[in-house]
Ligand SMILES: Nc1nc(=O)c2c([nH]1)NC[C@@H]1CN(c3ccc(C(=O)N[C@@H](CCC(=O)O)C(=O)O)cc3)CN21
């Protein structure tokens with residue numbers, strides 16, 4: 306099992322870190338078998354698995370439910386679980402309580418929190434408590450309503466400067482890793498060079514220490530809109546739909562089930578059952 310020190314070593318040796326989301330037992334198992342370095346149980350599960358139009362309806366219970374399934378499917382992979390919307394704001398006591406529940410019940414290796422500013426106190430508290438924290442800056446989907454949608458962040462010199470300072474502050478607060486979402490590649494490059502902790506990008510160009518993508522985007526599973534930064538590596542949705550249509554067709558035509566799918570009662574038992582009839 307890799308740990309936070311392994312990822313720092315990978316950064317210093319310029320070995321790229323491959324992170325992928327997973328939400329259940331089979332997806333986690335496939336991710337582990339594929340050699341993924343870090344599995345993220347993302348709150349994006351609200352959109353790609355539960356069918357919400359944003360991540361803000363996702364609850365602590367949802368994250369625990371899915372996190373436990375992912376743990377069962379990937380016993381030997383470093384797992385990060387997103388703290389969901391509203392679970393790490395308001396008071397430090399409550400934030401720690403929610404974090405402890407997710408961390409203890411799922412058995413994850415780390416938790417991910419979006420933002421800096423007041424979230425820095427939470428990063429510090431969780432880290433001191435013994436919970437490794439992954440930061441998340443740039444496009445932070447939990448605050449999309451305030452940001453004005455899913456838009457590229459850090460495009461102006463002023464916004465880029467603020468993001469760089471936030472990134473340094475996350476590291477100083479104890480974050481073991483940082484996710485940068487939807488920012489210009491030049492800014493991602495600068496943040497990656499400025500930090501000692503690994504920086505993982507999504508829509509942040511090729512010059513970060515690693516990449517993360519959403520499972521369903523990577524496999525083109527589901528009918529959702531694919532963001533511009535995604536590359537899909539398999540037409541899974543199409544393959545599944547073809548398989549399911551073939552099943553329905555064969556039930557309708559009577560081609561399924563065939564003789565090899567049925568069970569047989571012995572002739573003598575049939576005799577006894579029906580007598581001489
Ligand atoms: N399926 C899925 N993939 C993701 O990567 C993802 C989620 N869901 N849900 C949670 C967040 C939301 N994310 C998103 C969603 C949409 C865009 C998007 O459509 N962006 C525009 C760019 C907008 C601009 O130019 O400012 C795009 O065309 O890619 C970006 C990030 C990333 N995360």
Ligand SMILES: CC(C)C(=O)C(=O)O
Nearest residue numbers: 326347348349484517
């Ligand atoms: C897109 C990644 C970084 C994420 O936070 C999620 O999947 O929820």
Ligand SMILES: [Mg+2]
Nearest residue numbers: 347348349387
């Ligand atoms: Mg997330």
